[in-house]
Amino acid sequence: MNDIVKQLTALGQDINILYIEDNKGLRESIVGLLSKIFPHLLYAENGEIGLDFYYKHTPDIVLTDIKMPGLSGLDLSKKIKQDNNDVRIIFLSAFDDKEYLHEAIDIGAFKYLSKPTKVPLLITTLHEAVLSINKERNKRIFENQLTDIFNYQNNLLMMLNGTEPIVVNRQFLDFFGVKTLNEFVDIHKGVGELLLEHQGFLYPTAESGWFEIALENPGKLFHTKVHNHHKEARHLIMKLRVIPEKQNLVILSFDDITDLNLMMIFDGNATKHDQKLHDCTAVRKLLHVVKENASEVKLHNFYRGLTIVNNAVLVSMDDQKVVLKTSHSQLKAIKLAKNIIISSELFPFSVLCNAANSIDFDQQTVTFSEMHFVQESANQRANIRLEPDPERHSVTLFQNEIKFFGNIRILDISICSVKIEMDALPASLSVGEISKIVIVLETDKQPLNLTLSGTVYRIDNFYRSFHVVFLFELSSTYHDKLLDYIAKRQMELIREFKIL
Secondary structure (H helix, E strand, C coil): CHHHHHHHHHHHHHCEEEEECCCHHHHHHHHHHHCCCCCEEEEECCHHHHHHHHHHHCCCEEEEECCCCCCCHHHHHHHHHHHCCCCEEEEEECCCCHHHHHHHHHHCCCEEEECCCCHHHHHHHHHHHHHHHHHHHHHHHHHHHHHHHHHHCCCEEEEEECCEEEEECHHHHHHHCCCCHHHHHHHCCCHHHHCCCCCCCCCCCCCCCHHHHHHHCCCCEEEEEEECCCCCEEEEEEEEEECCCCCCEEEEEEEECHHHCCHHHHHCCHHHHHHHHCCHHHHHHHHHHHHHCCCCEEEEEEECCEEEEEEEEEEEECCCCEEEECCHHHHHHHHHCCCEEEECCCCCCEEEECCCCEEECCCCEEEECCCEEECCCHHHCCCCCECCCCCCEEEEEEECCEECCCCEEEEEECCCEEEEEECCCCCCCCCCCEEEEEEEECCCCCCEEEEEEEEEEEEEECCCCEEEEEECCCCHHHHHHHHHHHHHHHHHHHHHHHCC
């Protein structure tokens, strides 16, 4: 009991309490007790004075007798509850009458105590009342803070019941130049009509609805184009969150990234967006949006053509560096590789990082700084391209039926292409030319011999070598044999990577 009294004394310092009792002796006794606990104590000798004190001081707790001359405790409480239903009312009554008890319950009494009331029971009841008041106050503070966050953060927020908007924040209203949600609803038929058509963006089509797509992918980041109240097209990142255990209730958030000027990248006009592809600042800002939305990215690395892919989360970032946390196997792949490819549902293209600044295996983090978009990246390969065993393959090139005698080896091979490295380039070899290529790939059984007619697709000139990519078509028989070789080679590389 002493502990409860100490806690009640500490919690009761900012609690206003009103005690009403017509019995002078009992009133003075209880006042003597309560005044030691509550510094803000009011007391009255009847209901009329008590009600006047209530309107003047708005106490948090009213402790009142039920049967009093004039205004009874029950009638007093009805008037108080009409004014403020949150007031905790504790009834004290010498009458063990069920009618009084039932009426007190109907009024919304916090407790009903019989007189004479034992001090420990009174103290315990007051302790429970004060705890409930503090809990309610903390809840209101929390809700007020949430309201402030909801209304004054930078992104636009909207709560929907199905597709019907029911709550929006201040930023949302300002964006559309309206004062209330009702005004917004009067102007716009629905959220779907806000989403404008743009390549690579989310908008309603004849084939699919925007809401169904977003609902099937909660938490996914979607690019959207929306007109503000100035009729300016703005680039917004939209995310849908489902409210747990609340059927049909969802929250849409919109981040405005128009200043990044990224809409042109989605247009497919290379002359417009070539410079933007190499804009490291745009990549950083998009990564910041990813971090703010607690989304993940994927890291892609290649070990002799074998794809190593794992999720990663943004730990921190500033103007100088970005720190990602990922799996141990991905860090190992990064250490072996010359670059890192980052992909995200938010990125219009993959992001290439030429080199990692540092790798921390203990913290499972990688740090890098230089990065830019790349339109074509290895993670978008249509076919698996693997490096054959360098000791167990040979390749011979014939140009115009003349054998090339320089050093030549296969860098990677797929079911429709082969990239070879040469120390010199035949004079007549150019993009679009057709060459004869003879490839021997050794296996545990008999070698796979391929004689191909390859069309030069690309030639890359390096300091001491040339990389040439040939495209080819295989008959169904050799297609299946090469596919089988690639599958077995893939398993060899997986085992090799694991033991590194």
